[in-house]
Amino acid sequence: MTLALLVTLLTLTVLKATPIIFAALGGTISERSGVVNIGLEGMMAAGAFGAVYATSATGNPVVGVIAGILAGAFFGFVLGVAATRLKVDQIVAGTGINLLCIGGAAYALVVLFHQQGSSPQVASLGTADVWLIVLAFALAIALHAFLWLTPWGLRLRAIGENPRAVLAAGIDPLRVRMLAVTISGALAGLGGAFLSVGELNIYSDGMTAGRGFIALAAVIFGRWTPLGATLAALCFGFFEALQFILQGRVAWLPSDAMQALPYVAAVIALAGATGRVRAPESDGVPF
Amino acid sequence: MKSLMDRARGARGALGALAIALVLITAAMLVAGASPIDGFAALFAGALGGTHQLGETLVQATALLFPALGIALAFRAGLFNIGAEGQLLVGGLAAGALGANVHLAPALAAVIMLGGGALAGGVWGGIAGWLKARFGANEIIATLMLNFIAASLTGYLVAGPLKSSPAGGPETAPLAHAYWLPVLLPYTRLSIALLIALAIAALLHVVLTRTVFGYELRAIGEAPEAARRAGISLQRMALLALASSGAIAGLGGASIVAGELHRFNTQLSPGYGYTAIAVALVGDLDARWICVAAFAFGILETGGLAMQAVANIPKDAIHVIEGVIVVLLAARRYVAARAAIAS
Amino acid sequence: GHHVGPRPGQLSLGMVTDVGGLGDRSFNDSAYRGLLRARDQLGAYVEVLQSRSAADYQPNIEALTNQRVDMTFAIGFLMSTDLDQIARNHPDRHYAIIDAVVDDPNVVSVTFREQDGSFLAGALAAMMSTTKHIAFLGGEDVPLLRKFEAGYTAGAHEVDPSVTVDVKYVGSFDDVAAGQELGNVLYNGGADIIFAAAGTAGLGAINAAKSRSGAYVIGVDSDQDALAPGKILTSMVKHVDVAVFDVARGMQQHRPIAGHLTLGLSDDAIGLTNFTFTRTAIGAARLRRLSAIRRAIIAGKIVPPDTREALAAWKPVAL
Amino acid sequence: METGRAMSVALALRGIRKTFPGVVAVDGVDLDVRRGEIHALVGENGAGKSTLARIAFGELHADAGSVEAHGTVGLVHQHFELVGRLRVWQNVLLGREPRTGWRIDTRAARARVTHLAQRNGLSIDPDALVEDLPVGMRQRVELLRELERDPAVLLLDEPTAALAPGEIDAFFATIEQLAHNGTAVLVVTHKLNEVMEHAQRVTVMRHGKIVEQTQIARTSAREIAQAMVGGELPAIAQRAATVLAPCLSIRDLRTAGAAGLRGVDLDVRRGEIVGIAGVEGNGQSALADAIAGMITHAGTVAFASPHTTVGIVPQDRAREALVLGWSLVENVAFSRFQNARMHAGPFVNFANARTDAQTIAQRFDVRAATLDVPVATLSGGNQQKIVVGRALVDHPEFLLAYNPTRGIDVGAAALVQSRLVQARNDGAAILLISFELDEILALADRVLVLFNGSIAGAFDGASADRGELGRLMAGGA
Numbered sequence A: 001m002t003l004a005l006l007v008t009l010l011t012l013t014v015l016k017a018t019p020i021i022f023a024a025l026g027g028t029i030s031e032r033s034g035v036v037n038i039g040l041e042g043m044m045a046a047g048a049f050g051a052v053y054a055t056s057a058t059g060n061p062v063v064g065v066i067a068g069i070l071a072g073a074f075f076g077f078v079l080g081v082a083a084t085r086l087k088v089d090q091i092v093a094g095t096g097i098n099l100l101c102i103g104g105a106a107y108a109l110v111v112l113f114h115q116q117g118s119s120p121q122v123a124s125l126g127t128a129d130v131w132l133i134v135l136a137f138a139l140a141i142a143l144h145a146f147l148w149l150t151p152w153g154l155r156l157r158a159i160g161e162n163p164r165a166v167l168a169a170g171i172d173p174l175r176v177r178m179l180a181v182t183i184s185g186a187l188a189g190l191g192g193a194f195l196s197v198g199e200l201n202i203y204s205d206g207m208t209a210g211r212g213f214i215a216l217a218a219v220i221f222g223r224w225t226p227l228g229a230t231l232a233a234l235c236f237g238f239f240e241a242l243q244f245i246l247q248g249r250v251a252w253l254p255s256d257a258m259q260a261l262p263y264v265a266a267v268i269a270l271a272g273a274t275g276r277v278r279a280p281e282s283d284g285v286p287f
Numbered sequence B: 001m002k003s004l005m006d007r008a009r010g011a012r013g014a015l016g017a018l019a020i021a022l023v024l025i026t027a028a029m030l031v032a033g034a035s036p037i038d039g040f041a042a043l044f045a046g047a048l049g050g051t052h053q054l055g056e057t058l059v060q061a062t063a064l065l066f067p068a069l070g071i072a073l074a075f076r077a078g079l080f081n082i083g084a085e086g087q088l089l090v091g092g093l094a095a096g097a098l099g100a101n102v103h104l105a106p107a108l109a110a111v112i113m114l115g116g117g118a119l120a121g122g123v124w125g126g127i128a129g130w131l132k133a134r135f136g137a138n139e140i141i142a143t144l145m146l147n148f149i150a151a152s153l154t155g156y157l158v159a160g161p162l163k164s165s166p167a168g169g170p171e172t173a174p175l176a177h178a179y180w181l182p183v184l185l186p187y188t189r190l191s192i193a194l195l196i197a198l199a200i201a202a203l204l205h206v207v208l209t210r211t212v213f214g215y216e217l218r219a220i221g222e223a224p225e226a227a228r229r230a231g232i233s234l235q236r237m238a239l240l241a242l243a244s245s246g247a248i249a250g251l252g253g254a255s256i257v258a259g260e261l262h263r264f265n266t267q268l269s270p271g272y273g274y275t276a277i278a279v280a281l282v283g284d285l286d287a288r289w290i291c292v293a294a295f296a297f298g299i300l301e302t303g304g305l306a307m308q309a310v311a312n313i314p315k316d317a318i319h320v321i322e323g324v325i326v327v328l329l330a331a332r333r334y335v336a337a338r339a340a341i342a343s
Numbered sequence C: 001g002h003h004v005g006p007r008p009g010q011l012s013l014g015m016v017t018d019v020g021g022l023g024d025r026s027f028n029d030s031a032y033r034g035l036l037r038a039r040d041q042l043g044a045y046v047e048v049l050q051s052r053s054a055a056d057y058q059p060n061i062e063a064l065t066n067q068r069v070d071m072t073f074a075i076g077f078l079m080s081t082d083l084d085q086i087a088r089n090h091p092d093r094h095y096a097i098i099d100a101v102v103d104d105p106n107v108v109s110v111t112f113r114e115q116d117g118s119f120l121a122g123a124l125a126a127m128m129s130t131t132k133h134i135a136f137l138g139g140e141d142v143p144l145l146r147k148f149e150a151g152y153t154a155g156a157h158e159v160d161p162s163v164t165v166d167v168k169y170v171g172s173f174d175d176v177a178a179g180q181e182l183g184n185v186l187y188n189g190g191a192d193i194i195f196a197a198a199g200t201a202g203l204g205a206i207n208a209a210k211s212r213s214g215a216y217v218i219g220v221d222s223d224q225d226a227l228a229p230g231k232i233l234t235s236m237v238k239h240v241d242v243a244v245f246d247v248a249r250g251m252q253q254h255r256p257i258a259g260h261l262t263l264g265l266s267d268d269a270i271g272l273t274n275f276t277f278t279r280t281a282i283g284a285a286r287l288r289r290l291s292a293i294r295r296a297i298i299a300g301k302i303v304p305p306d307t308r309e310a311l312a313a314w315k316p317v318a319l
Numbered sequence D: 001m002e003t004g005r006a007m008s009v010a011l012a013l014r015g016i017r018k019t020f021p022g023v024v025a026v027d028g029v030d031l032d033v034r035r036g037e038i039h040a041l042v043g044e045n046g047a048g049k050s051t052l053a054r055i056a057f058g059e060l061h062a063d064a065g066s067v068e069a070h071g072t073v074g075l076v077h078q079h080f081e082l083v084g085r086l087r088v089w090q091n092v093l094l095g096r097e098p099r100t101g102w103r104i105d106t107r108a109a110r111a112r113v114t115h116l117a118q119r120n121g122l123s124i125d126p127d128a129l130v131e132d133l134p135v136g137m138r139q140r141v142e143l144l145r146e147l148e149r150d151p152a153v154l155l156l157d158e159p160t161a162a163l164a165p166g167e168i169d170a171f172f173a174t175i176e177q178l179a180h181n182g183t184a185v186l187v188v189t190h191k192l193n194e195v196m197e198h199a200q201r202v203t204v205m206r207h208g209k210i211v212e213q214t215q216i217a218r219t220s221a222r223e224i225a226q227a228m229v230g231g232e233l234p235a236i237a238q239r240a241a242t243v244l245a246p247c248l249s250i251r252d253l254r255t256a257g258a259a260g261l262r263g264v265d266l267d268v269r270r271g272e273i274v275g276i277a278g279v280e281g282n283g284q285s286a287l288a289d290a291i292a293g294m295i296t297h298a299g300t301v302a303f304a305s306p307h308t309t310v311g312i313v314p315q316d317r318a319r320e321a322l323v324l325g326w327s328l329v330e331n332v333a334f335s336r337f338q339n340a341r342m343h344a345g346p347f348v349n350f351a352n353a354r355t356d357a358q359t360i361a362q363r364f365d366v367r368a369a370t371l372d373v374p375v376a377t378l379s380g381g382n383q384q385k386i387v388v389g390r391a392l393v394d395h396p397e398f399l400l401a402y403n404p405t406r407g408i409d410v411g412a413a414a415l416v417q418s419r420l421v422q423a424r425n426d427g428a429a430i431l432l433i434s435f436e437l438d439e440i441l442a443l444a445d446r447v448l449v450l451f452n453g454s455i456a457g458a459f460d461g462a463s464a465d466r467g468e469l470g471r472l473m474a475g476g477a
């Protein structure tokens, strides 16, 4: 492997991982507070669409990124309301949010852009997207420090384990969960915005292509820790990048088999390295 | 025992949820510049307006019912099977490949195709079950990753070894007409797959509520430690639950192939395996209510397709409606609880 | 509400999209343009039904049949089995299918010789490449896309057998980001021209070309040249719209076309766009050579391969 | 303890009423708890004590009535509300963490918890993970968390149910100290000796109402018990002489872990109750789990025959014995599926399960609206009766009973103990693991003291000496 190839492999790994890192950090914070966020995929789509719409309206992709964050946060908030105040089963609500966001973006394309399938091209962050990549890693470290060093991190983790214990300590677990899920949506939205106006310059139906679900897996692989999730996202990114590069070079392996590489690697990792991972005690349990 | 009053409140909650959903849909149509009256007329006429439409609705309901039942079985055992989509695909592929290559009496061929589909789905679910039982792997990731692998694998097989013709699409050769599942409703493509699905629903209900196996299954979901101390092997049950869950979803894929599409095609599912999660949950993981939920989703899927032409709403927008309904229906318990407090 | 449905005597046309749906900037959109032209120029009533999965084709075609539209267009080869069945059940109705052959008296089958147009794209790419290294980026690895791949590779080798052609597939027609990333991988790997036959995902490859000097991309299906003026060498268009319009016009003139139309370079149904932004960059000499190759294909002197097997057996033709 | 301090009311409950579907849990209760007093709240299982405490704390809302508290209220739940995967200091200081800048000052936090523990005579390792702690230690953590908040009113729901005798004394010393400093303490308990020794006033509840409220000085344990059950206490069945044939024999049993076994030999014969006395954390769990086949071990655990029938009352009823969302009937069937009575082919035999459930409910006085309500809606004591009843319903040849009367009121406890003695009289071999020395002395034919994973001494039940037992339990040679 030449040096140039190695450089491509590594940059591609980071590029592939970045949106997943954002969403996985969101998933981690949400699950740490005890809410399983199945809706990450939808929130990413909302963020991606929101970013493109705001960028097309203002011409400024930075505004777009902020709009993407807000769009994701909005649906995070909706999930939060459903899962905490309305006591809707979290998985049901998350599934509903996915349907809502992905369908909603398709619908909004028609209403706002008067075209189906994909948006017109808009301004993009271009090479400035590198700052979002830096931000992803910085957030991972910051979130790790937050969860393990600060009082609020401790409380958040405690809520994910046993909300009643936290209530006994005089903190309202529901409010913290609401906040955590909203932030989770904001991060997923940021991941979507990174895709649509950071890396690209367009929203198109299906462009999140399962990245939200991969992020969900990264949360679990990363054992519900921000740095772990980041590492897991990087692994996915690496295998994706590897298959991109190997395609066509290994003649006996058809492209379909190549495309399965990251997922096969994940399954093998499940059987081998990760072993028994334990979710927060009250993860997914309504309070 | 739920009292009649509780049930009435639950129904009121459901009606309230539906009413809110209808308001939202109306707003969506108005924003898109379409007449809601035409839109709803199209939705219901498209879903229920005639034998043909009803048949289509039931076809969609059937396609959702199988994976939803499989998902419910696993969820009842506390296992999060989000891999129904992949299980459905491999089940469909097995049925398509068998149907295109066996030469048997039609009835036997149907059994072989459906059985092969169930087996393939069972194996696919069983892999996740084995990973869980043997290594304690998290079944959410396992089933999810297997979805992606199933998509690649089936794509590879139909483009390569199982390719129907050099110019053909990503699909297996068409089934001989004799191998098609018998049609249930004349002039529609509703096949006896519906009856099979309903039979599976009945069976699942009986298994879960009447049999020792069903009790053991639910026990590992609700109280794993108590189950372990009662001598139930959690490993064995996880394997069995995910395998049977996959088998039901796989049977669903096979029934689409044998009853509807008459060949395997990589695009045979618009995401039934994912929508079925919503169906299973809206149906309270109870086989009887899942049948109702599947029918309701069938109406939306079919009516939504008809609505796109009239109301200028893109086909994906029907998912908005589904999403709203899923959340609102799930919230009905809260609505019902509030009503109970108020009364 | 407004009136829905055709007026008495009005020509009515129906269309069923494949799972790509409207907005794919490619195949379905192109057919839709043809339909809209029929609406505007022929005064036809048009109706489009989109499909979410392969299982939707049959009910959608049935639905249009039951609405008694004069002609139903099935856009995509995946609908052939379903169309065949419906057409037999409704011998009094008219149908058309794109990209597949359905042998019924009431069905017009329209196929395109994508390999011919792709051959020209490959030839142009080989002539323009300064690195003698070009690439093909497909959507999903399916037989239809391999027609593009084989024709493109052969065209390049016709010009210069030593040209390297890298081939990669996105694995999806939707994942724009992956399209862009793969585009970058191909450019970084030394290719300076990519033929992006990947639906929406191909837009990603166009993006990848935009940020590089000396790199070109070739668009597909619709005329994409204006998406990145000067960077898109040309688009290998497939005029599904022309075919749809022609078939519709035949219907209106009460002489419905039946049988199998194979549309190629000579019908102007397939071919390269006219280099609006890249004419000077390409230069007259290359354009002359390109039209010589085009004539050779039309004359049957060159028969571009349409599968990988045919490509392996294919030899450049001395013109 | 009525000193000159003003006995002002710190918690005033007025006309409290609370219904659950089908039950009136609390029915018009007025109750005052005063500064500086220890006020005992007693009553049968299901009388409404926990519900009342949760209402006073604000965790449940009453249907009617008012709660007036002067100052903060703390509640120590009977079933602890702790975060297992956090450390002791994190649990204790949750919501009140000391910080330096944006970070938690872990050193200060540890010091604060250590100091708090020392001041209250509760020694504990602030860095221990709560999930690794034995139940008694967790009880301390729960208490420390409330003490840290220094509440004006402290509600304790069966705080000593999981404590060893020595720990109970230390615990009450702490509570008395708190009361002395002006805290109002309300303690729910089933142990009337604690009431008599430590409380100043007692309130007795029956069926959601207060039936008696008096100064301790003016009453006796017997009177309180009578008020609770509304009559005389049932007497424990008498021992009868029986033939002894070996049933379970354990040889050189060793298990891993700090609270494991280090070579235990013991025999249980049919017709006898062998009591295991000891402070929690000395290997009781390992012993029970090894017999139940739940953990790997060295040495042998052998029954007289491979067909010996076994009944087990595990230590944690909610987690290890019951499916809380299921009805009594379903729970009675569940865990006995190997029993031919419980199934007909692949189907559950609900008719037999219902018959058995009825039998259990009758024999053990289970207070449930119907046999079909989820057992989660039953009070903890009634859940415990189901677990014991189910273990005995098949007349097993061997019974392992782990704290069989935990959380059960005095009346029901006597009933359960009688049933154990009856089973023994009918020829069952019973291994009784209990943290209550009184229970062991009342029931056991032989008493073994378990200390630090080994048998520290063996006594005849009739002649065992409390003092000697206590000394061995505490590790005296």
Ligand SMILES: Nc1ncnc2c1ncn2[C@@H]1O[C@H](COP(=O)(O)OP(=O)(O)OP(=O)(O)O)[C@@H](O)[C@H]1O
Pocket: D020, D021, D023, D024, D025, D043, D044, D045, D046, D047, D048, D049, D050, D051, D052, D377, D378, D379, D380, D381, D382, D407, D409
């Ligand atoms: N959440 C609930 N749902 C239904 N019934 C309940 C609920 N909580 C309590 N009850 C019922 O209210 C009554 C009082 O229960 P409570 O727990 O207060 O009793 P208790 O006096 O604490 O009994 P114990 O001595 O067993 O702890 C019981 O009949 C119980 O079954």
Ligand SMILES: Nc1ncnc2c1ncn2[C@@H]1O[C@H](COP(=O)(O)OP(=O)(O)OP(=O)(O)O)[C@@H](O)[C@H]1O
Pocket: D045, D046, D050, D051, D078, D079, D157, D158, D324, D376, D377, D378, D379, D380, D381, D382, D406, D407, D408
């Ligand atoms: N899942 C549940 N659903 C309904 N009610 C419940 C549930 N879990 C607990 N409860 C109720 O909450 C109350 C307090 O529970 P807890 O387990 O502390 O019982 P308890 O009454 O204190 O039992 P005991 O003192 O006899 O051990 C009980 O009365 C019980 O009825």
Ligand SMILES: [Mg+2]
Pocket: D049, D050, D051, D157, D379, D380
């Ligand atoms: Mg209680």
Ligand SMILES: [Mg+2]
Pocket: D050, D078, D158, D380, D381, D407
């Ligand atoms: Mg209690």
